[in-house]
Amino acid sequence: MSEHDALLVDLDGTVYRGPDAIEGAVETLEALRATATVSYVTNNASRGPDEVAGHLRDLGLTLDTDAVVTSAQAGAAVVAEQVEAGAKVLVVGTEALAEEIRLVGLEPVRAEDDAPVAVVQGHSPDTGWRILAEAALALNRGAVWVACNVDPTLPNERGLLPGNGSMVAVLRTACAREPMVAGKPAAPLLAQAIARVGAQRPLVVGDRLDTDIAGAHSVDAESLLVLTGVSTAAGLLAAPAGQRPTYLGADLRVLTGDLAATAVADGDTGGFTARREGGELVLEGDGDDTTAALRALCRAAWASGEEWTGVRADGTPAEKMISALGLDPA
Template sequence: MSDHSDHTDHDALLVDLDGTVYRGPDAIEGAVETLEAVRARAAVSYVTNNASRGPDEVADHLRHLGLTLDTDAVVTSAQAGAAVVAEQVPSGSKVLVVGTEALAEEIRLVGLEPVRAEDDEPVAVVQGHSPDTGWRILAEAALALNRGAVWVACNVDPTLPNERGLLPGNGSMVAVLRTACVREPVVAGKPAAPLLRQAIERVGARRPLVVGDRLDTDIAGAHSVDAESLLVLTGVSTAAGLLAAPAGQRPTYLGADLRVLGGDLAATAVDDGDTGGFTARREDGHLVLEGDGDDATAALRALCRAAWSSDDGWDGVRGAEKMISALGLASA
């Protein structure tokens, strides 16, 4: 891409929550004020891969942080997971729920019956994050899956960010059943398309912008629905991860946090935005960064252009040592 429309052309923002709007129970600096301002020019939907809470509870949390929203502005992977299950089994079918009561409620809302034991002969298993998931419910799910039940995972995020660091996410629990049953689930949440498509359809968006902190879910998810994306560096993904990202996980825009939405978003475009005077190139198997500014994301945009200019690998970064250190990159 060589030309980006002004960010006011995005008619909806599909915003991730964990690591993007908040970390643990607390808002990330600048997030609330920025999103409140954005509401004046575009619809804002909060799209989360976390299936542990219902949309009412999520909306209440966001309101407590100071955001203005209706509950239907929240779209969860539990809702998407339930919808995917409902497409594959007859109405009224029994579904074994590996997850919270919020996920069980979404199963009820689509006309299915949630159960917690394989003895109930469920025809499907739906799996979402719960901090209380243990061996017993995983064992029930394994029995059902080995009997041939449909398997839908609300998401496969291996980690979940909170204020203490990265914790095991639903994907880590999915991996248990993948290993035990030698099967792959149908995935509803990001990076699969169903969750984002549900959010897009709900607001009738024609040109949505997907905003998040994870390359492998948020940004890859944007690619799955052919939408532009903004990566913020407040959660899981790092500068090193971004430089190594495959084509299907590369964001359109890059910012330190959500406050970039309050300025000229086009200037943050990775391929042709502002690099703060920094330049980068490939040389002798390394990336070479030159410049003496203090905008780390601008420097990272320059490095991305060099890193992504070829499929050839590279070993470390050299040049502007202070900035290389600030980005947490390995110096060559």
């Protein structure tokens, strides 16, 4: 972390899964507080920053509420830039999102009959047809539309659940419109987090290529992908340039070691090398670090613009790595 003055850490799938901390996350983040500012930046708009901070403290983390930046806050800020002070905003989401709308000087409402000039949409496990219908009426009348995030899924301890992006898709289909997006991968949420701590060299950390890592690219920041949540080895190998991380680790514990060794472009590959043979990626070498083997495969996969069609092992150690990474031939 010597090259970075702030850590912008995702939550779902990175620090915790469901209510429980991921192994090593709390100890790592507590250790890093001595050398860098640690902020928690979440696309989940269902809870207020005070509730999120309370959950993190219950897990054993030390932080002030200001260390939490949510997509609800970013969404409210984006709405406030689009409408006049005091304007009515239809809220599709929790009361925490409604409170953020109040805090930026706007009036939250829940019905189209109240003539809202904007719609703000964030995740809520209670979102149903009736509030989506109210939002559709407002959007078809021309209201401004801001989505706190467009994550299609939300990880928890049971698996992947529908995220806010899946609910956004309902209104996209019904209204043939596209929302402005406040959360990752769009820039507003991370830009707000960076500005709050005055960071010059932030490191964005998360488990999703399409939100956390793409979001880092949107604010020209370096990034670390951890394999504790949504994105997989296969997804990483196929990632377009705008979703490729600077660093790769199994989990947050890589932050207390030699971070440079985890750089995908020129970090440690643990004795493994990879090459292309036709459309295949071929891994060879010997070692026991799956993320090191994955870094070697990434270099081969990203070396040209051509798509790869499969992954093959040259030798038993490489075969074990491919299996551990879930890259076995179908």
